[in-house]
Amino acid sequence: MTLLQIGLVTGQIYIFDVMVERNLMYEGGLRELLESSDIVKVAHDCRGDAGALYHQFGVTLKNVFDTQAAHAVLQQQETGKPVYKVKNVSLNTLCRSYNAPVNPRKDQMKNVYRRDQRFWARRPLTEDMVVYAAYDVVALVPTVYDAMKKQLDPALMPLFEELCQEQVEAMIQPEEVKQKKKQRKIETEVAELKTKLATTQARAIVLSNREIRLLRYLELSDEEREKLEGSYKVAKKLERLQSKKESGGSGGSGGGLLSPRCDGEADADGYGGSPSLTTSMNMVEQTSPPPSLNSVPSSSALTSKADAECQTLSTGDIVITKVFFPDSPDNVKDKK
Known part of the structure; x- marks a missing residue:
């Protein structure tokens, strides 16, 4: 984490350069804010941010309203699809769903970041970087937060709270x-x-x-x-x-x-x-062929046919059948 953006319901946005001034987290009071159980922190898919805060600064996010988790619960509520089957959505996609402002430079900055992994560590901050960072929080409060909170079924709030906590702990535990x-x-x-x-x-x-x-x-x-x-x-x-x-x-x-x-x-x-497919095949290979059930017919009886036996192994999901051809002079001759 190099920047920390905080947007208020009043529309004000603050951008903190925690890479240049680490003490903003401690003496500046950011840690107290982020770990407060009384102040709601609205974030979209906070796994990466929560992990960075914990591992870089020893800060554990509390009282998080994760909009990715809220999206999963609302999908279950509206369609009956279990939360584990709901696919994650991007921040811009979520914003469009709630008529909230989208980040106009999202795709552009993604391409820049792919070319330069140290992009967000470059200083001084450019205007594009500041605008991009601001747009990442401007839509979440109050527009998206108010709309999602209003739609959540109270009966599903325990599930939602569990999902938010799992988002916070995903890269910690x-x-x-x-x-x-x-x-x-x-x-x-x-x-x-x-x-x-x-x-x-x-x-x-x-x-x-x-x-x-x-x-x-x-x-x-x-x-x-x-x-x-x-x-x-x-x-x-x-x-x-x-x-x-x-x-x-x-x-x-x-x-x-x-x-x-x-x-x-x-x-x-x-x-x-x-067993995996490889393991299953090895099991077949390690199993000796089944005992011969019939004598090998003479060469005159073999024209376009060959005596064969098979063995089947089922692992529940995969069924493997191995065919054995008796190794006899007559069969070898016919195979040639």
Whole structure:
């Protein structure tokens, strides 16, 4: 961080050169302002700023209204799309949505910064730099802030506050934030799956591989199990998981079904691991060919056909089939 811009609801904008005068943060009172629990700090996607303040100055942002987080919650509120599925938006895009002034030099300055990574450390500050910095805060208060705050459903405020805190901590405690996001995603998907199982009237329910993995978090009723077993794919998974459970394998919490994925690894969503494609191929290569089921026919019986056997390995998401051709003089001759 080289500059810190602060805009007030009165329309005044202050730009502090914290690279040239570091003591602005301490003796100048900026730290007290930024760490105040009484003053709302409105920011758009504050992850980078919060991380820089913490690592460079030992300052932890408090009482943040993050407009990126507010956008995600409003999208869930209006469309039903979970917050983890909502894509981030740029500041200019957000401003256009609320008829707020956009930064007219955003694209121009982005191109300059790509060519010169030290651009914002150059001194003295040019007029273009000052104007750009000012526009980055001028629209947030009061226009965007007032509009978004008014639209937020009070029932979703706890979720919004959680997201704002995660934005602040994203580059301070990244692993903890990652785990919180994973847990929220799992809880959301499990709730959706419960609703699907409860409301589907069909005699057979077809689930995706992801939904099958989520079954380990649920206790299924006899009626739900009967519906699931109506699908051959799901029934085979349930049979395999149940056999693992009965044999004492490790599984999910709450007495739910075991994860159908292989134990020992975690995937990107934290559902339990499955081997990668490379690992799966190695597993096939390390497995000896199946025993011969038929004798190799004579060369006279082989014209355009060759005796073959196959072996299939399923990892839940990927099915690999390997075909074996018996290595016999007759087959070699025919292959030539």
